[in-house]
Amino acid sequence: MAVDYYRVLGVDRSADAAEIKKAYRKLARKHHPDVNPDNPEAEKRFKEIQEAYAVLSDPDKRRQYDTFGRVDGAPDAGFDPFRRTGSSWRNAGGGFRVDVSDFGAPGGGFQDLGDLFGDLFGGRRAARAAGPRQGADQEVEVEVPFQEAVRGTTVTIPVQRQVQCGTCGGDGTTDGRACPGCRGSGVVVSTERLRVKVPEGVADGQRVRVAGKGTEGRGGAGAGDLFVRVKVRPHRFFTRQGDDVHTTVPxxxxxxxxxxxxxxxxxxxxxxxxxxxxxxxxxxxRLRGKGIRNTRTRAYGDHLYxxxxxxxxxxxxAGEEAARAVAELYQSNPREDLPTGL
Ligand SMILES: [Zn+2]
Structure with missing residues (x-):
């Protein structure tokens, strides 16, 4: 379950830095363990307030939190509109712990955690390298009918991508205030309708790569790729095995x-x-060459009936008589080679 840091501090989502600081100071004074000795509830609350302030007072972390609903130390890794993971923060034994199992994003790193913890516990805040970073890859699934997979097709996919806010040009502020277009995050989510060519012969589970359509890079670095995983709906009569097609013929x-x-x-x-x-x-x-075209070798499989x-x-x-005549044609019992039991 995600923690609403704005609610913890009792501020509006559009609150500026000064408002956030003011709210934090007021709450921190009230719930400080020194003024509430032996009150575990106050201690817990105090830690929540610290945690919320650590994120909302840092423009980078606040932007990340506004966009992803969490801060996980992997700011660029895998904005994935098709997956939702909850907040990963745990408050245990007086220190902050991170539940690693929630880190679903590929390439997620922990390089920023020390930074965040340092901030929380008054330590030195290491400056994060703001160099260019390649955008993360994304994956979407699309289902196509058997015949379209066999012949190849074009699918239109709505893809949600993080792009720079047009109102503030990615700064997050306009006239010194949080930008209304992106609520200060500098990025907005845009839905793009991408037309993706699915090659002839695509197999169930195969992925089609669309270069540069993943998450946008930062600092001039390139975007990640979009992988379209194709799910092929089965056909009533034709079944596929490798590049071969099988049917039963009465x-x-x-x-x-x-x-x-x-x-x-x-x-x-x-x-x-x-x-x-x-x-x-x-x-x-077997009917040679009457199967599915392999997407790599371009060679056709066979049809087996x-x-x-x-x-x-x-x-x-008349049928009775014919059947009796047919029975005469068998030279032996057709089941004579079968075992009669285990
Ligand atoms: Zn903006």
């Missing part, structure tokens, strides 16, 4: 017994295919 007893040329539906359209004489149910045949003999449901004396 045939009549006569076609299976005498052999036939049948039409087999493939992702490339109907193909005339052979069922050799004496074909049993379950036999699989499995024959399934269907038996007529209508019973008639």
């Amino acid at each position: 045939v009549t007893f006569s076609e299976a017994y005498r052999g036939a040329e049948i039409e087999v539906g493939t992702i490339h359209g109907p193909v005339r295919a052979k069922v050799p004489p004496g074909t049993s149910s379950g036999r699989t045949f 499995t024959v399934q003999i269907v038996v007529p449901k209508v019973m008639s004396p």
Whole structure:
């Protein structure tokens, strides 16, 4: 659960530095452990106030907190609109501890924690290097129907990105006050509709990289990349295995017994295919090059069709006679090689 630092200090979200300082001083005096001896409640409250002030009095941390709802020591790592992690602050045993399990962002570092702790406990505040930093990568998932994955398609994805505030040009202030456009954070979240080309033959779970569409970099560094993870909706008839496509094809007893040329539906359209004489149910045949195009090698997989003999449901004396005649054709019991138990 995220801590609302503004509420802790009892100030408005648009409060300026002077208001924040004033509120902090007033509360710190009231809840200071020296004036509340042996009062764990006051001590806890005092620490909350310190924590809130440490973040809101620092323009960098305040901006980060306003944008992410937390301060985690990894200011540039993975602004991810599709993932929400709670506040990671823990107050334990008199010191501040950070629950590392909440740090979901890739590349998250702890280089700023000492800095923040130093600030909290009156230590020396190390200046953070404000050099250029590459933006983080982002990932989104998109679902496409089987046929679009096979043929390739273009998808439009709404992507939320952090961009520089246009009102203040990223400064966070206008006329010495917190910028109304970004509430002093210097960045705003913009929703962009990105058109992304999904290549022919894309497989379920495959990622398409869109260079430079991740989080914006800082200090002139490049943006991260956007990875579009493609989820392929299964098809009713066609199933994919690697680059091959599998289907089951029903045939009549006569076609299976005498052999036939049948039409087999493939992702490339109907193909005339052979069922050799004496074909049993379950036999699989291959149509070369009628499968899915591999996104890397550009080579086509095959289509495999499995024959399934269907038996007529209508019973008639003629059918009875024909079936009896067919039974005569078996030279042995078809189950004679099967084990009768474990
Ligand atoms: Zn602004």
